[in-house]
Amino acid sequence: MADDHMPQRSDRLGLTDDELALHRTVFASDALKDMVIVLSGGAGGIGRAIAWLFARLGAHLVVVGRNQGKLSALTSNMTAKGLQASACAADIRDADAVARLFDTVWQTHGRVDGLINSAGGQFPQPAIDFSVKGWNAVIDTNLNGTWYMMQTAARHWRDNKQPGNIVNIVVVTTHGLYGIAHSIAARSGVIGLSRSVAVEWAPLNIRVNCVAPGAIETEGWNVYAPEARAAYPRSNPMMRAGSPWNVAEACAYLASPSGAFVTGETLTVDGGGQLWGETWTTGKPAYFIDKDT
Numbered sequence: 001m002a003d004d005h006m007p008q009r010s011d012r013l014g015l016t017d018d019e020l021a022l023h024r025t026v027f028a029s030d031a032l033k034d035m036v037i038v039l040s041g042g043a044g045g046i047g048r049a050i051a052w053l054f055a056r057l058g059a060h061l062v063v064v065g066r067n068q069g070k071l072s073a074l075t076s077n078m079t080a081k082g083l084q085a086s087a088c089a090a091d092i093r094d095a096d097a098v099a100r101l102f103d104t105v106w107q108t109h110g111r112v113d114g115l116i117n118s119a120g121g122q123f124p125q126p127a128i129d130f131s132v133k134g135w136n137a138v139i140d141t142n143l144n145g146t147w148y149m150m151q152t153a154a155r156h157w158r159d160n161k162q163p164g165n166i167v168n169i170v171v172v173t174t175h176g177l178y179g180i181a182h183s184i185a186a187r188s189g190v191i192g193l194s195r196s197v198a199v200e201w202a203p204l205n206i207r208v209n210c211v212a213p214g215a216i217e218t219e220g221w222n223v224y225a226p227e228a229r230a231a232y233p234r235s236n237p238m239m240r241a242g243s244p245w246n247v248a249e250a251c252a253y254l255a256s257p258s259g260a261f262v263t264g265e266t267l268t269v270d271g272g273g274q275l276w277g278e279t280w281t282t283g284k285p286a287y288f289i290d291k292d293t
């Protein structure tokens with residue numbers, strides 16, 4: 001399959017396991033050989049692409065999410081292709097569950113080499129209408145949950161005197177991304193946090209980076225109205241959605257030795273969307289529609 005373009009299909013969004021098993025990659029097949037990688041959101045659209053790519057590059061993937069069934073289905077498909085993967089159900093918002101997760105992985109493998117935080121999400125709503133519960137759900141998932149994973153991993157690396165590296169999947173925060181202000185607040189927090197601990201944890205040999213995807217076609221889009229989704233290809237000057245594979249390869253760059261001198265960075269994978277483009281996750285209000293176009 002060609003590298004760039006998402007196949008346009010109406011039945012489902014994103015890439016299937018069969019497609020991910022074969023998708024061409026620029027990375028060497030041993031780029032992540034014998035590394036143990038913890039991946040939250042591993043059964044989601046972007047996480048799944050990361051899981052397949054990283055396992056195909058030689059890593060053992062520990063995929064994390066709340067739904068054991070989805071995780072097990074993914075790891076079965078991966079191990080059936082001779083790849084190394086295991087599933088661990090946990091809610092990243094539960095700090096104790098995160099601690100148990102890392103203890104288990106460390107006991108099983110004796111090491112963790114990398115952490116990719118892809119678990120996250122939000123719902124579209126004008127900010128003025130956010131309920132306290134809705135605001136807290138998004139902050140808890142995207143900021144607190146990501147932090148519990150980062151801090152727990154870092155403590156294990158410090159205590160075991162092992163190097164580590166973290167990649168946090170965020171969103172592009174520069175324009176504001178209208179209709180998901182709660183998520184922009186949380187992700188801005190993650191970016192700031194990552195820059196800060198990239199410095200604090202450099203003496204521990206821990207690198208911390210973020211990847212900020214633009215519109216990447218996944219099943220996660222189903223939370224947005226069809227009218228809003230229809231406009232996503234126009235959110236960037238390439239006038240199309242990106243593929244989960246584009247995000248996965250950006251993560252592989254940062255998580256493998258190719259990223260050895262990169263820390264505290266946010267790598268934007270949005271087809272130029274932060275330079276030109278406009279996204280309303282709630283649909284564009286009449287006030288902003290240019291009547292001349």
Ligand SMILES: CCCCCCCCCCC/C=C/C(=O)SCCNC(=O)CCNC(=O)[C@H](O)C(C)(C)COP(=O)(O)OP(=O)(O)OC[C@H]1O[C@@H](n2cnc3c(N)ncnc32)[C@H](O)[C@@H]1OP(=O)(O)O
Nearest residue numbers: 121122123133134137172175214215220221223235273279
């Ligand atoms: C400028 C640069 C150009 C870039 C262009 C980019 C274009 C990109 C466009 C898309 C941007 C981002 C896309 C994605 O991230 S897609 C993939 C992510 N996946 C998801 O978002 C999954 C769906 N979301 C969720 O699962 C949830 O929202 C949440 C993350 C919060 C999960 O938490 P929880 O399970 O606790 O949630 P609950 O369902 O129990 O709800 C808790 C309370 O939250 C409020 N809520 C939830 N949903 C809604 C809704 N649809 N509307 C309003 N309020 C909602 C509510 O208070 C819930 O409590 P109650 O149920 O008791 O009322």
Ligand SMILES: NC(=O)C1=CN([C@@H]2O[C@H](COP(=O)(O)OP(=O)(O)OC[C@H]3O[C@@H](n4cnc5c(N)ncnc54)[C@H](OP(=O)(O)O)[C@@H]3O)[C@@H](O)[C@H]2O)C=CC1
Nearest residue numbers: 041043044045046065066067091092119120121216218220
């Ligand atoms: N697709 C896009 O256009 C964009 C996506 N992003 C971000 O990239 C990341 C991945 O997106 P994508 O793959 O599309 O989204 P998906 O909705 O497909 O996947 C998100 C995954 O996160 C997991 N998850 C959610 N909450 C929790 C939790 N509390 N604990 C553990 N796991 C959780 C879900 O699994 P389960 O339900 O089993 O727990 C799910 O597998 C998200 O942070 C998203 O916001 C950013 C910009 C654009």
